Amino acid sequence: MPERWDAIVVGAGPNGLAAACTLAHAGRSVLVLEAAARPGGGTRTEEITERGFKHDICSAIHPMGAASPFFRTIDLRPYGLEWVHPELALAHPFDDGSAMQLHHSLDATVDAMGDDGKHWRRLFQPFLDHTDALLDETLGPLRIPRRMMLMARFGLRALRSAEGLTRAMFGNPKTRAMFGGISAHALVPLHSFGTASFGLMLILAGHKAGWPAARGGSIAISDAMIAYLRERGCEVRTEHRVTSLRELPESKAVLFDLGPHQVARVAADALPLRYRNALLRWRYGPGVFKVDWALDEPIPWKNEACRRAGTVHLANTWEELAETERAVSRGEVSERPFVLVAQQSLFDDTRAPKGKHTGWAYIHVPHGSTIDATERIESQIERFAPGFRDVVRARHVIDARALEAHDENMIGGDIGGGANDLWQLVWRPMVRWDPYTTPNPSLFLCSSSTPPGGGVHGMCGWHAAQRALRGVLR
Structure with a gap:
């Protein structure tokens, strides 16, 4: 029988994983697909100098993570996350x-x-x-x-x-x-x-x-979220690049932890031209x-x-x-x-x-x-x-x-998901009252190119998941 999921999340950065955890917390089945060999996006830790020295590849210090409503709602301490x-x-x-x-x-x-x-x-x-x-x-x-x-x-x-x-x-x-x-x-x-x-x-x-x-490196944040998902029967697959919606298993909703330009390409057949052009105008x-x-x-x-x-x-x-x-x-x-x-x-x-x-x-x-x-x-x-x-x-x-x-979301080395001039700070990724939704009721945006922007706080994913739960996943 073909696979069927309530939701598929494309991209296993901190916002994609936060969206998946929020959906799993609500009892939905979730599949997360990540193009890279390891999940985590900006929360990866590797021994890149000498053996035994653990270095955070991108994000390292997490003031917004420790204060975030997402981390207040989804308690990841039992899954190994410790703030030091x-x-x-x-x-x-x-x-x-x-x-x-x-x-x-x-x-x-x-x-x-x-x-x-x-x-x-x-x-x-x-x-x-x-x-x-x-x-x-x-x-x-x-x-x-x-x-x-x-x-x-x-x-x-x-x-x-x-x-x-x-x-x-x-x-x-x-x-x-x-x-x-x-x-x-x-x-x-x-x-x-x-x-x-x-x-x-x-x-x-x-x-x-x-x-x-995070004790042990920023990877502990994504590891804790993945452990939370797996305990609830959800799945994270790495080295699985998505180039078209036609490649995906059956689901009621798809959430993209991708930049606006990537979404415009991957979902080209499912979004109107005017909306796709607006995504492509996003500036890094x-x-x-x-x-x-x-x-x-x-x-x-x-x-x-x-x-x-x-x-x-x-x-x-x-x-x-x-x-x-x-x-x-x-x-x-x-x-x-x-x-x-x-x-x-x-x-x-x-x-x-x-x-x-x-x-x-x-x-x-x-x-x-x-x-x-x-x-x-x-x-x-x-x-x-x-x-x-x-x-x-x-x-x-x-x-x-x-x-x-x-990390393909960091276009040109931009770690914040887009230029933070006042216009793009307020309207991410375009002028739209609900920036997490799209003209297609089953497609949602959850990357740092949506509010509130960059940082490991999980709120972009949390908001997008809430929209899906109030819409096609009711």
């Missing part, structure tokens, strides 16, 4: 040897800030009092909010540029630099409207749930260049706070940070780029052999860049951690094109 928290979420060092610190605790962050502490509290405390409600409202599509006043207050700040909000709120250039570095996760220039939303959300998530990593953003290191010792930071932080942002001043992001928008790479560093082995002893450590870092580069920025990254780390190169025993580099080859 560093002492400090973030450190941002400066040339004078000092460093700003983002603590899990709002009070501890405020106490370390001096005069700007009261402004930090005034900005974040009202939202922290209602964080779950705020996350429920913001981690999804544009809609009429249930908490009108809360969202109005948040929106007035989130829609601003990071540059405008920091200059209005903070007097200390170092506070502005730390907020700017967090906002730079938007991968667009910091004078752009909407960039403040990235800083606000990541900081709120940090104060709510921290900036943790800058890429990243990434380096992983096997280390004989921890990174020898000058400032001791950096030795206690899971994440370290290297950009020194606001002006230096802003210029590096403008350079990327011009198609250039700064000689002193903004470097995002993670050091998971400091708080997860499963990542490296005893006494050894791992390092993980990336910078923003132009879309599709093949530049080798290893020297620039290591020079920036040496600037704040003299002697860093002396503790490096092996390194692995991956440029933007190679990252796309590793």
Whole structure:
């Protein structure tokens, strides 16, 4: 007899797996098909430098995952997922040897800030009092909010540029630099409207749930979701590339954890031309260049706070940070780029052999860049951690094109599922009131090109699965 499933999910990245888990949680049968040899997408961990050193290929630190409503609904702890928290979420060092610190605790962050502490509290405390409600409202599509006043207050700040909000709120250039570095996760220039939303959300998530990593590597997240699915009779098949809907077994619904361009090709016979053309107009953003290191010792930071932080942002001043992001928008790479560093082995002893450590870092580069920025990254780390190169025993580099080859959803090395200018931040992947549905009632979109966008939070998949459950899977 032919196979029959309630739903098929094409793509086993974190959003595809989240969609499958949401459907399985509701009692539906699900088949997940993945083109790569291993599932996980941006949540893979491999020994790419030396044996025994576990490196996260893409996503490493998960503030939105720990705070996400999806992970509150689907409890993956019995399936091996453990969030491990560093002492400090973030450190941002400066040339004078000092460093700003983002603590899990709002009070501890405020106490370390001096005069700007009261402004930090005034900005974040009202939202922290209602964080779950705020996350429920913001981690999804544009809609009429249930908490009108809360969202109005948040929106007035989130829609601003990071540059405008920091200059209005903070007097200390170092506070502005730390907020700017967090906002730079938007991968667009910091004078752009909407960039403040990235800083606000990541900081709120940090104060709510921290900036943790998954014990054993990011692969533990996808492994836990797969174990959850298999316990419920669902199936994940790898090395199964889907090029046409005609290849699929019988099902009531198909959910795509694919980029808009791929969906337009795979579902060409099942979607109207106008909708497919809208998918093909989706624009991708800058890429990243990434380096992983096997280390004989921890990174020898000058400032001791950096030795206690899971994440370290290297950009020194606001002006230096802003210029590096403008350079990327011009198609250039700064000689002193903004470097995002993670050091998971400091708080997860499963990542490296005893006494050894791992390092993980990336910078923003132009879309599709093949530049080798290893020297620039290591020079920036040496600037704040003299002697860093002396503790490096092996390194692995991956440029933007190679990252796309590793994960076909990361077009041009774009790790966020699409350019994060204000238009595409609000309307993903097109102007449509329900972005997870399509003109075909049995087809749904669930990749990071739908709201709320990039990050390992599972919410794109969760929302798409909810639409399917209210529609063809009722």
